[in-house]
Amino acid sequence: MKPTLRSRTQRLLHGVDRESRFSLFVHLILAGAIVINVLAVIFDSVAALADRYFLWFAAIEIICSLIFMVEYGLRVWSAPDNPRFEGAYARLRYIFSPMALIDFIAILPIFLWLFTSIDLRFIRIVRLLRLLKFSRYSTGLELMLLVFRQQLGIFVAASAALACMLVFSAGAIYLAEHQAQPGKFANLLDALYWSVITLATVGYGDVVPITPFGKFLSSIISLTGIGIVAVPAGILASAFNAELRRRENEYRHQASRQLQGKRLTEQLRHKLRSHQEELGISDEQAQSILNDIREVHRAESNEILTCPHCHQPLHLDLQDTETTPPPQKP
Template sequence: MENNKNNQSWKEKLHEIIYEADTPAGKLFDIILLIVIVASVIIVMLESIKGFGERHYNILNWSEWVITILFSFEYIARIITVKKPFRYIFSFYGIIDFLSTVPKYISFFFGGVHALAALRALRLLRVFRILKLARYLGASQNLINALKASKAKISVFLFVVIIVSIILGTIMYLVEGEENGFTNIPKSVYWCIVTLTTVGFGDIAPQTPLGQFIASLVMILGYGIIAVPTGIVSAEYTSQKNKEITGKDVHLNTQSCSNCSAGKHMDNAEFCYNCGHKLNHG
């Protein structure tokens, strides 16, 4: 009985350090983790530099192995400290943690795969926990809802843009012709999309006065087109804000439930909103 209690105690303590950033130990763990992640990404980038990577191969390789082993222990610790490990394993962060750990091991069988370790940069998203940006998750949720509500309107808008690009591309093909680089309609449509989005690679350019006039209209039209999706999403975002009930200032913290791994709990919450399990307060 005593052993079970002690076993539960160290798991809860480790869970608090790994999954939460509201305690000094948790914050220190996350800061160290971010430093290691940044170091790992830099090492992968340095390995890709021809000459430098070859000269310092041993140092870079051993450093990468040390970091990979540390990440492996961390990944295992995350699994054993939660009561429902599969919930973490198949979560967004769980998948990212796994993908950031396995490339070095896979490189034993497939060369060059270790470069995928650059995926560890995605783990820097944990900076939200350290800086307590989770307090603003309500605003980010409004933005997500606005994007979802705008999906149909934006889809119709993009469909219209594609049709306009095909029409204008075909016109430019007829006006400019093969001698000016518009060798076929698909390539002309490509030019129109590049011009319409104001990217302008410059690999194809109209030479005739009429073609240059049409190109000018396309570029002006491009500025207007860029503003349309912004207006659609902004309108929906305003609508979402109006629907939001703001009776009081609600803050969310980084606390994670040890039973179901649910996060984003309100400050001073005693129980998990998802499963009702009592939360551990450090």
Template sequence: MKPTFRSRVQILLHGVDHKSRLSLTVHLVLASAIIINVVSVIFESVKQFTDHYFIIFALIEGVCTLIFTVEYGLRVWSSPDNPDFVGPWARLRYMLTPMALVDLISILPFFLWMFTAIDLRFVRIVRLLRLLKFTRYSTGLELMLRVFRQQAGIFGAASAALACMLVFSAGAIYIAEHQAQPDKFGNLLDALYWCVITLATVGYGDVVPITPFGKVVASVISLTGIGIVAVPAGILASAFNSELRRRENEYRHQATRQLLGKRLTERVRHKLKSHQEELGISDEQAQSIVEDIRDVHRNESDEILTCPHCHNPLHLELKDAETDPKTQKS
């Protein structure tokens, strides 16, 4: 069945196809618009630049908003052809996804500024959220978001433990210091602020305990803060390592299917390169995995590629990496 125009638009916007010049051009324009617009917002916050280059900033904002509006409209229009949103209310279900909401929020500030009397400082800050759109074009950012989603439960448990620690610490330091320093520890909110700064190991030094019991509590809180900060960092590092291992194993599986008993033709190289880019595997990692596969299966491959009559090596020309070769010649 010939793909419709809507399905082609959906495929074009869904991800970068490195074999298509049109796909590369479209995503390069979108990524460039995001970067240019965010840089423009940052410089626009400087009054001297705003006074001299107001027209340029307005032009950049207008062009980028037009690009993002067209992109958002096409994504919503083509969403019924996305396998994840087939069925009734496909467009509405797509519009409620996190990235679709980011796309919508990225274009709203311009129309709010045009048709309402909203505070422009708020509009500038909201426009910076357009940087989140860049996660579509960065494998590293996509990997980070995936890791956070996978470890959401563990991070939730760690956050709950941190919240309990903050409340208990605030109560302890309040009891120890509120009489000696009523201006600095006069209520639990002030004590809670001090505990957050101390547990985060920042310690501005603007508020310090002066009673003996308060100093003991502060010492315990400071030492506990080192461990509290280390726990999420360790979880995150472990999760990143696990996800990278999973991607390497997936690439190894794909490479084994392509290479086992077959020559490394240009067609196979292209397929492996495509898998590598999809998984975010570096060239060094991919090369190491391919060499490892060829070393491990070299003896087995030699037996497969040896003529049983003359014992000379067989040369296989791969026509399709997914099918067996039709011809062999010795």
């Protein structure tokens, strides 16, 4: 069945096809628009540049917004051909997906700028969120978002423990230092600021306990902060390592299936390269996996007779001379 225009559009926007120059060109335009727009937002925050190059910044904003709007419209239109959203209300389910919401945020500032009187500083911050669209073209960012989604429950639990510790330490240091430093520990909000800085092991030094009990308490809180803040980092590192191992195993399985009894032709090389980029496997890891697979196949080929032409295993039909009578002569 010949693919429809909608299905071709969906495949084009879903990922980069390195064998298609048109696909590379489209994704280069989209990625370039993101980078140029974010750089324009940064330079536009400089008053001298904003006044001097106002028309240039406005043109960049309008052109990039039009590109993002066309992309968003095409993604919504082609959503029913995406296997993740096919079925009833495919477009509606796509619109409320995380990446679609990011795409919507990317086109929102142009409407805020043209049709509202919202503070331009707020609009600049919203425009900077367009950098999140770059996660489509960065395997590392995609992997990080995936790990965060997978470990969301654990992160919530760790964050809850951290929040409890922040409140308790703020209350304790407030009781210890309020009378000695009423200007720096005037209320629990000031104490909470100190607690955040101390638990994060940053310690700006602008607010320092001066009472003996306050110093002792701050030492305990600082040591506790090292352990509590390190918990999410350890969870994230472990989750990253597990996801990378899973992707390596998946690539190994796909490569073994593709290379089973076959030579590494140029077509197979392109397929494996495509799998490698989808899974975010580095060239060194992929080459190491392929070398391991070759060694396994080489060891198996020493034990199994193969056809020199098709490289398929040969099955010999051996007859039992004791049970099978010899052929009769005429």
